[in-house]
Amino acid sequence: MSHTRPAVVLLSGGLDSTTVLAIARRDGYEVNALSFSYGQRHDREIDAARRIASSYGVARHEAVTIDLRVFGGSALTSDIAVPKGRDVSDATDVPITYVPARNTIFLSYALAFAEVTHARDIFIGVNAVDYSGYPDCRPEYIHAFERMANLATRAGAEGNTITIRTPLIHLTKAQIIALGMSLGVDYSMTTSCYDPSATGEACGQCDACQLRLAGFSAAGATDPIAYARVGRA
């Protein structure tokens, strides 16, 4: 009979969160995976997350639907076109694909899930290197969330501490991929594209595709997923 520590892992079905799941399993956590469905474009991500969760033998996997009514102004949740062929190498502004308060909402649900599963550790694949334009991917934001979380909950009120774990936060995409490959992650199961074709091929042009392809290239590896077209338009 094993006595492993429960943890919550936010699992989008993408490259980063799948690597995080592999890290949590390597570190001996019993994983409660949490995914979010927030718009038609991302149903495919939930399917990927289900397959990935299953392959890692997670204890429990929940896919929570996020109600979009309060949102707007983001290409991921409205009719604004996903930018293609943008030069992401020097992007320092907040991208228009930013979803208002997204990580705050995700982490809030994770905090609830942690409370009901008695987990003290919440894993999230945020990255401050490639996504420097997103305010809620910065270490100071994560620390502030953690501090708030320890005041918000019964566990925190009783002196137990919630820890937000961000094992990828200071890694480049190439380092994330190299780490994942060393842990045996099968990246063919993952999906990153903001705007895939009807048949599921990645577009190869959006910010997420460009970052992913550049990461595999820098890691000296080949991305195993299918692309409709590679390179800037």
Place this chain on the structure above:
Amino acid sequence: MSHTRPAVVLLSGGLDSTTVLAIARRDGYEVNALSFSYGQRHDREIDAARRIASSYGVARHEAVTIDLRVFGGSALTSDIAVPKGRDVSDATDVPITYVPARNTIFLSYALAFAEVTHARDIFIGVNAVDYSGYPDCRPEYIHAFERMANLATRAGAEGNTITIRTPLIHLTKAQIIALGMSLGVDYSMTTSCYDPSATGEACGQCDACQLRLAGFSAAGATDPIAYARVGRA
């Protein structure tokens, strides 16, 4: 043409949040009201919130559905019986009606709504006097959320500040009611009961009913809503 400041007001349809809405309107805010639907028991609250929002001429009212899958262990969201006839006057433990991370999730959506409506003020009717058992009703929790919110968002990243306003936090229920009455709040529109009858009568016995009735009594006023039975069983 008026140039009022936009604010987000969390509006449950209960006594406290309706008083908060009246305060925000008195203070000249253009209100974007946000309600949450999280379970059959509370659909009636949404109806009350809609009527109240309409009567206060709010600019926009959204009712967001909260997916309950990650929750459990709370009488408000599962099949655990609502406690009746409990002595609430000396309750210092965390009540079982506590919903995991509830205010954190509510405030996270409010933060998203604030961002898309360009509001810098978020009003929430938390109260540290009558709800001292809830960790996420304490001032230190609210301050930690505010700090996190200012690191989470584009507005925060650009130096604008989000303020979480809690005008009721240090008031007794009687003081809240007296304040509301001085602002002309029609409490017959509000609903507080955790377990109303099929015809909408408040039970008169749950914690929320007891606190409400005691508040009206201490304020020297009569609660205008209908009760099935008043007093402890």
